[in-house]
Amino acid sequence: MAALTSEAEEKLQPDAITGPLLEGKDITVTFGRGAEAFDAVRAANVTVDGGEAVGIVGESGSGKTTLARTLVGLQRPSAGEVRLEGQKVFSAAAEQGMPRSERWKTQMIFQDPYSSLNPRMRVWQAVAEAVQVWQELPGAEARVEALRLLNSMGISDDQARQFPKSLSGGQRQRVSVARALAPNPKVLIADEPTSSIDQSAQAQLLNLLRRLQAERGLAIIFISHDLGLVRYLTSRVYVMQTGDIVETGKTQAVLERPQHAYTRLLIDSIPGR
Amino acid sequence: MTDLCISFHKGGGRKLPVIDAANLSLDQRQAVGIVGESGSGKTMLCRALIGTLPRHGAETVSGTVHFDGQELAGASERVWRGIRGREIGYIPQSSLAGLNPVLTVETQLVESITAVGSLSRQEARQEAFALLERVQIPRAQQVLKARAHQLSGGMRQRVMIAAAIAQGPKLLIADEPTTALDVTIQREILSLITQLRQELNMALILVSHDLAVIEEVCDNVMVMYAGASVEAGPVEALSKAPRHPYTRALRVSRVDRAVPGQDLEAIPGDAASVGSWPAGCRFWPRCALADDDCRRDPQPALMPTAQQLSACIHPERIPELEL
Numbered sequence: 108m109a110a111l112t113s114e115a116e117e118k119l120q121p122d123a124i125t126g127p128l129l130e131g132k133d134i135t136v137t138f139g140r141g142a143e144a145f146d147a148v149r150a151a152n153v154t155v156d157g158g159e160a161v162g163i164v165g166e167s168g169s170g171k172t173t174l175a176r177t178l179v180g181l182q183r184p185s186a187g188e189v190r191l192e193g194q195k196v197f198s199a200a201a202e203q204g205m206p207r208s209e210r211w212k213t214q215m216i217f218q219d220p221y222s223s224l225n226p227r228m229r230v231w232q233a234v235a236e237a238v239q240v241w242q243e244l245p246g247a248e249a250r251v252e253a254l255r256l257l258n259s260m261g262i263s264d265d266q267a268r269q270f271p272k273s274l275s276g277g278q279r280q281r282v283s284v285a286r287a288l289a290p291n292p293k294v295l296i297a298d299e300p301t302s303s304i305d306q307s308a309q310a311q312l313l314n315l316l317r318r319l320q321a322e323r324g325l326a327i328i329f330i331s332h333d334l335g336l337v338r339y340l341t342s343r344v345y346v347m348q349t350g351d352i353v354e355t356g357k358t359q360a361v362l363e364r365p366q367h368a369y370t371r372l373l374i375d376s377i378p379g380r
Numbered sequence: 381m382t383d384l385c386i387s388f389h390k391g392g393g394r395k396l397p398v399i400d401a402a403n404l405s406l407d408q409r410q411a412v413g414i415v416g417e418s419g420s421g422k423t424m425l426c427r428a429l430i431g432t433l434p435r436h437g438a439e440t441v442s443g444t445v446h447f448d449g450q451e452l453a454g455a456s457e458r459v460w461r462g463i464r465g466r467e468i469g470y471i472p473q474s475s476l477a478g479l480n481p482v483l484t485v486e487t488q489l490v491e492s493i494t495a496v497g498s499l500s501r502q503e504a505r506q507e508a509f510a511l512l513e514r515v516q517i518p519r520a521q522q523v524l525k526a527r528a529h530q531l532s533g534g535m536r537q538r539v540m541i542a543a544a545i546a547q548g549p550k551l552l553i554a555d556e557p558t559t560a561l562d563v564t565i566q567r568e569i570l571s572l573i574t575q576l577r578q579e580l581n582m583a584l585i586l587v588s589h590d591l592a593v594i595e596e597v598c599d600n601v602m603v604m605y606a607g608a609s610v611e612a613g614p615v616e617a618l619s620k621a622p623r624h625p626y627t628r629a630l631r632v633s634r635v636d637r638a639v640p641g642q643d644l645e646a647i648p649g650d651a652a653s654v655g656s657w658p659a660g661c662r663f664w665p666r667c668a669l670a671d672d673d674c675r676r677d678p679q680p681a682l683m684p685t686a687q688q689l690s691a692c693i694h695p696e697r698i699p700e701l702e703l
Contacts, residue, residue: 166562167533275650276418305417306589307666310633310646317643332563335636339644376563377636378570378592 126193127154128326129178129213129294134187136173147173149350150187155294158324160317162337162358164373165347171330174347175296178328179213180205211241211290218299220279224271224286231257231267234286241290256285260315277308281315288319294326295319301336313340334377338362346370381405384443384453386424386433398424398438398654401608401679401691404585406600408550411577411584413594413615415630416604417651422587423473425604426555428453429585430470431460448550465492469544469582471537471554478540479528485512485539486524492546511542516572534565538572545576551583552576558593570597591630595619603627606652606662608679613688621700623690625667628698661693669697 131153137146148170155161165171176182178189180197188198189205191212197205204210217223224233235253238244244252257267260281271279280300287295297316301309317340319325331337337344337358344361346354346369354367365371384402387395399421406412416422427433428440431452445452448467452459464470472478480488489508493499499507512520515538528536537557544552554573558566574597577584588594594601595615602612603626611624622628631637632645649666652658659677664670673693682689692698 166564275653278650305651306591306630307417307633307647307651309635310644311648313635314643314646321641333635335634339635339638339640372564376567378563378566378590378596379636 127190128157128159128192129153129155130190131174131178132188132190134174134177134184134189136170136177136182137185146170146185146350148177148184151345151347151352153178153345153352155326155328157293158320158326159343160320160327160329160341162341162344163328163330163347164332164334164337164344166332166373168349169347170350171347172298175215175298175328175330178294179215179296180210181215212292213294213296214287214290214292215296215298216280216283216287216300219303220276220283221271221303223283224279226271228270229267230262230269230271230274230282233271233282234267234289237286237289253285253289256288257282260285261311275308276304277312280304280308280312284312284315284319292325294328296328296330298330299332300329301333302331316340332373334362334373346373381425381429381446382444384425384428384445385441386421386428386438387441388438395441396655397441397607399428399607401681402443402604403609403612403682403689404602406583406585409577409581409583410600411574411586411598413598413601414585414587414604415589415591415594415601417589419606419651419653420604421607422604423555426470426553426585426587429551429553430464430468431455431457432464465544465549466547467549467551469547469549469552471540471544471552471557473555473557473559478543479536481528484525484527485531489524489539489543489546492543507546508542511546512539514545514576515539515542517542532565533561534568537561537565537569541569541572541576545580545582548580549582551585553585553587555587556589557586559589566593573597591619591634592636603630606657607654608662608691609682609689610663610691611688612682617687621686623685623688623695623698624663624692625669625698626663628701629666631701661691669694 131151134148134151135146136148137144139145151174163171173182177184184199186199188195191209196209231253234256235249238249238252254264254267262278262281301312316327320327329337329340341358344358345352348369354361354370361370365374381402381404384399386399387397390396402425414422424438427436433439440453443453486508489511490504493504493507508524509520512523517523517538558569586594586597598615601615601618603610605626611618611627618627622631629647633647638644647666652662658665660675661680664674680691680693682691685695
């Protein structure tokens with residue numbers, strides 16, 4: 108696969124920002140009203156530094172996806188705020204969503220790449236569209252840039268001419284990474300990126316994501332229930348259970364000496380233990 | 381099961397092979413796992429074992445399936461009605477799709493139970509309650525009156541297991557029974573299946589894409605790649621010294637054994653998809669050990685090696701695993 112280089116590389120290097128690149132402060136997300144109301148996320152504090160790989164671990168219903176959606180501006184918090192490079196960019200009080208001038212900095216890829224790609228758009232078109240939106244390039248140049256991004260993800264020009272249905276799950280997920288990279292984001296949030304793809308394709312995707320982080324200084328938040336993946340890719344981890352962050356710390360320390368009973372249960376549940 | 385071949389029907393009498401060299405054997409009370417990727421044919425194999433291929437537009441083209449002295453390949457629907465559920469229980473891949481959304485759990489369980497025909501409705505209801513207790517469902521009386529959407533994924537899977545064992549089958553087939561479940565629930569379901577297998581003296585076929593799940597539950601494992609059995613043998617042998625490059629690749633590409641900061645040993649390329657299998661060994665385009673012999677038809681058959689069977693023609697070239 109082609110090396111991941113571009114002129115935008117410098118832009119991605121963590122610069123002189125003091126404090127975290129991305130911060131969620133006291134984030135609470137409440138769904139429903141009155142007696143039906145429940146907190147999907149309760150007073151969560153999360154920080155991500157430039158170039159850092161952070162994990163959010165938990166089971167379904169733990170609030171990890173809701174928290175991530177809030178961090179990228181897809182879900183308005185009921186309380187608390189999201190800060191990017193020290194600036195408040197999104198909060199419960201925000202009348203509109205996260206401003207466009209900030210949104211490009213955080214991009215997200217999802218569990219099922221098939222449902223996040225337009226089935227009637229050729230693969231290169233799906234990426235070129237994002238390039239046009241974010242880089243404001245004319246059509247022909249957007250196409251060249253789209254193919255460059257796809258090639259760097261190991262998708263050939265030939266595959267780029269196909270529709271998403273002709274690609275394997277692993278290929279589709281690499282397409283969605285290429286699309287997410289179109290605005291040269293500073294943070295990539297990957298929500299269970301490997302759970303819908305075959306094991307032999309998982310390693311390819313994980314190698315790519317690891318290189319994006321290590322070589323381009325892209326900060327990555329991995330959301331997963333898979334502690335093996337989190338151990339391999341992240342240096343810090345948050346463990347979530349029913350809306351609360353119950354444990355956080357350096358990944359290795361948390362996995363070797365879990366302090367919370369729920370973290371221990373998760374570790375003991377890994378098949379093969 | 382010997383040299384089983386299964387094809388889909390395409391228009392104009394043409395056929396699309398999905399499995400063309402599947403081999404599997406298991407003794408009474410034994411547990412065997414089938415591992416493979418999507419499109420490798422594991423679900424079609426399960427359907428061949430419960431006689432539902434025709435419903436999915438496919439048929440057994442050749443090969444044999446011996447079950448307890450009976451030949452099942454190409455058996456009539458009448459024969460299958462005596463086997464399905466009674467002799468061979470089945471837990472499908474999606475437990476949500478497996479339950480009827482408008483009927484209560486009780487109605488559906490009673491249906492499975494009375495299919496045998498010897499019990500009254502009242503007895504069947506009592507039996508349904510006993511089954512739910514057997515699969516360790518708390519508040520079984522309430523769950524009997526519930527419908528599928530009111531139950532969690534783990535609960536629904538327990539109900540599916542209850543239905544599958546309702547008639548006391550000799551063999552239980554579980555197709556990815558924990559795929560959509562959280563790890564803690566997965567652990568509970570796997571323990572339950574293991575426990576039931578011992579209590580009821582059942583044999584088990586567990587299909588999974590996760591080798592670790594199979595290693596935890598099964599004695600033997602069969603690895604499928606692109607419609608063919610490529611390696612089979614005791615779980616221990618395949619995990620310590622795989623004799624097929626694909627099995628080895630599945631083990632070394634696993635993230636839980638990787639060193640942080642180092643690349644994973646990924647399998648290059650993509651899995652061969654149905655309809656575009658390469659000539660010769662189907663794994664050769666992704667195999668670093670392949671030579672001209674590997675590219676020659678047919679797909680190699682399983683041959684004995686030290687402790688297992690492998691379809692690789694160069695098993696001696698496979699590097700040892702670093703454990």
